[in-house]
Amino acid sequence: MTSALDHLSALAVEQEAFAALATTADADLPVPACAPWTVADLVRHLTGIHRWAAAAARLPPDAAIPDEDDDEAGPPDYAAAAADVRAALADAARPCPTLAGPGTAAWWARRQLHETFVHRLDLAAAVGVPLEADAAVAADCVAEVVDTMQPRQVRLGRMPAPAVGVRLTTPTATWVLGAAPVAEVAGPDLAVAQLLWRRTPLDDPRLTVTGDRAAAGGLLADRLTP
Structure with a gap:
């Protein structure tokens, strides 16, 4: 948080x-x-x-x-x-x-x-x-998905526990979503928040993906949020 x-x-x-x-x-x-x-x-x-x-x-x-x-x-x-x-x-x-x-x-x-x-x-x-968006609000929106919303989705059986992880990097902070990261998604706080809430795709030009793009896409396409 x-x-x-x-x-x-x-x-x-x-x-x-x-x-x-x-x-x-x-x-x-x-x-x-x-x-x-x-x-x-x-x-x-x-x-x-x-x-x-x-x-x-x-x-x-x-x-x-x-x-x-x-x-x-x-x-x-x-x-x-x-x-x-x-x-x-x-x-x-x-x-x-x-x-x-x-x-x-x-x-x-x-x-x-x-x-x-x-x-x-x-x-x-x-x-x-x-x-x-206020960058601090967008960054905390990302953090809430990582530390609260996605774990709750697993706990409720709405998605499986991630076998891999993705590092999320913005100008404000860095987080790891899921398990050990195999890829990194970097971009503005707002764009990463929108990505996690399924409001923008992984190929959004504001975002840069490095590492295993397919694995990142698979995790990010799951039900991270309600």
Whole structure:
């Protein structure tokens, strides 16, 4: 995790950017990265995810997290849900259950940041505005896949434990995804984050691949994230 990053403050920035895009976009506009969703579907999804995370963060640490349910009845009130989840996560040290077992609200602040970050990029791409990202947020998005999301996918049986690994290198940091690396993928923090979330292909011109490209491609094509 990028320890210097204030996840809650960064979450507020990403939520504001997402809301600004959603307010001006046609509700029926397709969002290709989340096909077959439209802008309205994506807003409804993120509204529900914020409400779900806020509810989970308010539970005692040994409680079971309810099933994720982002199908909210009626028109979504994204601004209210965004404010509510930030309020629920204001005390970073508050014990609560997480998707990785008992933890604190800080875990959810990080998860909600990157959920919002990825979907803000999805929405920006759909409406045709340049994709921009704070390098620290993009780097922590990469780190979250490596240290939390991909191991969880293995734990849940959604992908096998990797037999090989890939070194991921950006101007900010270097990580190893999987086992002993047989290849390296280098590029901007944003491009590597998009790659891990299946928002850009391995042949993206911003990325450079060295070593066993086929093995790297096989690992990166697996279900690293939900």
